[in-house]
Amino acid sequence: VEPISLGLAAFGAVSALTGLLSSHKLYCYFRDCCGQGRFLNSTALQVDLDRKLYGQHLVKKVILKAVTGFLRNPNPKKPLTLSLHGWTGTGKNLVSRIIAENIYKGGLKSPYVHQFVSTLHFPHILDVDRYQDQLQAWIQGNVSTCENSIFIFDEMDKMHPGLIDAIKPFLDYYEQLDGISYHKAIFIFLSNAGAEKITQVALDFWKNGKQREELQLKDLDPVLSVTVFNNKNSGFWHSSLIDKNLIDYFVPFLPLEYRHVKMCVAAELHTRGYIADPEIITRVAEEMTYFPKTERIYSDKGCKTVSAKLDFYL
Ligand SMILES: Nc1ncnc2c1ncn2[C@@H]1O[C@H](COP(=O)(O)OP(=O)(O)OP(=O)(O)O)[C@@H](O)[C@H]1O
Known part of the structure; x- marks a missing residue:
């Protein structure tokens, strides 16, 4: 082969490869690609949390640190596991959505983001064995397609302990299970377990004349994990997730006050294209x-029914 033809062939191969890479880049610009979230823009995540999430200074801090830290690590030793706890309507689903949207353009609709609601997807106690097999096969299948998959489990406190045990191996430090590594996946667990304890701590703080924003993680973290662990009504206590330290972060959602509810109403008006009357x-x-009965500080449904109530006035 002449040197010139060899050079031309090499040039052709390089430009074909460049073309392929740039068309892949272009494809990923418009569509979700597995792993694109590893280049997450932490400022954008912070701005999103600041703009959309009210009254949750602790949540913002933990989520930002946990998610950006995990995604920056090229070789995590285990998947990221976040356990979101708090009263109804305080923003747990909202935060999972914000995380998903900052990692994948399609957010919750991305093919790499998977959401389970225990009462919907695993309703019958008698079928637990079948659910266990299905859940394991499903996690395995999705991670083998995309190691950067995100799994969100809602109503974790209503989940059968057997199902929590079925997820357990995937959260551990194993290098590989049947040839698959789970270290780059993210698992997010949502529950109301521990909500009373969080409220109690926030209320005591308020009674002592302290600002809500002065509350620190160290005021809540230990009590929360112990409470969830000892709560015989929540599936968590049965499992060894906490016992084996497989949860990386307990994220406490504080109950929302009147002023936060007002912010939710204003945001909902804005979303619907109305001015904030x-x-x-x-x-x-x-x-x-609002509860407790005497103090009436915290909204008992958080911001959950704001949207429905607003329909009445528009
Ligand atoms: N802290 C918050 N800041 C802004 N909006 C919020 C907040 N909390 C709740 N909302 C709004 O209220 C509605 C319900 O919130 P979300 O579904 O996130 O609550 P949740 O904590 O997941 O509740 P549940 O425990 O009942 O599932 C959503 O429209 C959400 O945008």
């Missing part, structure tokens, strides 16, 4: 019910 905002916030 102070009268409507006050009316909707006043329609919500």
Whole structure:
């Protein structure tokens, strides 16, 4: 072969490869590609949390640190496991959505983000054995397709302990299981377990005249894991997730106050294209019910029914 033809052939191969790479890049610009989230923009995540999540200074701090730290590590030793706890309507699903959207453009609809609701997907106790097999095969299948998959488990406290045990091997430090590594996956668990304890700590803080924003993780972290562990009604206590330290971060969601509910109403008005009418905002916030009975500080449904209540005024 002449040197010139060899050079031309090499040039052709390089340009074909470059073309392939740039068309792949272009494809991933418009569509979700596995692993693109490893280049997560931490500033964008912070801005998103600041803009969309109200009254949860601890959550913002933990999520930002946990997610960006994990994604920056080229060789994590285990998958990232986040356990989100708190009263209903305080933003647990919202935060999972924000994380998913910052990692994959398609957010919750991305083929690499998978969401389970225990009461919906695993409703019958008698079928636990079948669910266990299905769940394991499903996690295995998805991670073998994309090692950067995200799994969100809602209503974790209503999940059968057997199913939690079925997930356990995937959360551990094993190099590989049947040839697959799970170290780059993210598991997010949502539950109301520990919500009363979180409220109690926040309320005591308030009674002592301290600002909510002064609350630190160290005030909640130990009590939360112990409470969840000892709660015989939640599936968690049965499992060895906590016992074996497989949960990386316990994320406490504080109960929302009147002022936060007002912010939710304003945000909902904005989303629907209306101006933030102070009268409507006050009316909707006043329609919500607050606890404890005497102090009436925290909304008992968080921001959950804001959207439905707003329909009445628009
Ligand atoms: N802290 C918050 N900041 C802004 N919006 C919030 C907040 N908490 C809840 N919301 C809004 O209220 C609605 C319900 O919130 P979300 O589904 O995240 O609650 P949750 O904590 O997951 O509740 P549950 O435990 O009942 O599943 C959503 O529309 C969400 O955007």
